[in-house]
Amino acid sequence: MSALSNSRFLKMNGLGNEITVLDLRGSPHRVSAAEARAIAADPRSRFDQLMVLHDPVTPGTDAYMRIYNTDGSESGACGNGTRCVAWAMTADPVMRRAGDGDLVLETKAGLLPVERMSDRVFTVDMGPPRLEWNEIPLRDPVADTRAITLDTHLPEAPELRNPSAVSMGNPHVVFWVSDATAYDLAAIGPVLEHDPALPERGNISFAQVTSPEHILLRVWERGAGATRACGSAACAALVAAARKGLTGRKAVVSLPGGDLVIEWRASDGHVLMTGPTELEHEGILSPALFAGAA
Numbered sequence: 001m002s003a004l005s006n007s008r009f010l011k012m013n014g015l016g017n018e019i020t021v022l023d024l025r026g027s028p029h030r031v032s033a034a035e036a037r038a039i040a041a042d043p044r045s046r047f048d049q050l051m052v053l054h055d056p057v058t059p060g061t062d063a064y065m066r067i068y069n070t071d072g073s074e075s076g077a078c079g080n081g082t083r084c085v086a087w088a089m090t091a092d093p094v095m096r097r098a099g100d101g102d103l104v105l106e107t108k109a110g111l112l113p114v115e116r117m118s119d120r121v122f123t124v125d126m127g128p129p130r131l132e133w134n135e136i137p138l139r140d141p142v143a144d145t146r147a148i149t150l151d152t153h154l155p156e157a158p159e160l161r162n163p164s165a166v167s168m169g170n171p172h173v174v175f176w177v178s179d180a181t182a183y184d185l186a187a188i189g190p191v192l193e194h195d196p197a198l199p200e201r202g203n204i205s206f207a208q209v210t211s212p213e214h215i216l217l218r219v220w221e222r223g224a225g226a227t228r229a230c231g232s233a234a235c236a237a238l239v240a241a242a243r244k245g246l247t248g249r250k251a252v253v254s255l256p257g258g259d260l261v262i263e264w265r266a267s268d269g270h271v272l273m274t275g276p277t278e279l280e281h282e283g284i285l286s287p288a289l290f291a292g293a294a
């Protein structure tokens, strides 16, 4: 019998990015990769990311979050999921925290202050981008002369050269293309996700800059596949576009599921992401889910 049996969950989404929220505050249990995959396998609780709440670690924060992809791998960031957790902790009758004021969440990648803009819209301070090769991480460019041009794997897509690499607490590789919708993500996403230049794999984005204030984005997510939105990818794309002079420090990023407003704040270099959340349903995790999960 898993410690997760009969646990209540919320099924939510952030612009169609499927998010399941589980509250393990007060419990010593740590969700295993196999348990995460079991939860993802059930249509009622399936997710692109599972957001698990734990008791706060850093004083002054409201909760510590562990983030799991569909394949059970863990991530240090999930922008859409963080907004969904913020809604749950301010509005869900069971998960809501006592008191009001701004929320501060935490993951292994750092602190995430969240501001409630309206009932369903939140702004997350995703922190500063990490831009050094060993922060993404990329393979050591000195020890390994292989550059991060990944076209060696994709003779049928020679224009996919010289991408940008940014970490928002998770690894992102951004290709600059003339038509973000022109790529078969299911075909080339897995090849790029597992490129040897990426020791921790990567989230792969195809970015079409349509103006200095607008980016069209399609994302193949590490451990989850093609999703309808990816908040940390939107942050990574805006930072990389601003560094290349393709956009300003603030832009609308349009994903299949909708728009996010991303700002790379000049005062402290933090990246702010603003967008909606949606509650789909709540449910209980059946003990049968975990029959084969360690």
Ligand SMILES: N[C@H](CCC[C@H](N)C(=O)O)C(=O)O
Pocket: 017, 048, 049, 069, 074, 075, 076, 077, 078, 079, 080, 081, 170, 171, 203, 221, 222, 223, 224, 227, 229, 230, 231, 232, 233
């Ligand atoms: N959908 C998430 C990104 C999850 C990233 C995950 N796929 C990883 O392994 O880093 C977001 O809204 O930021």
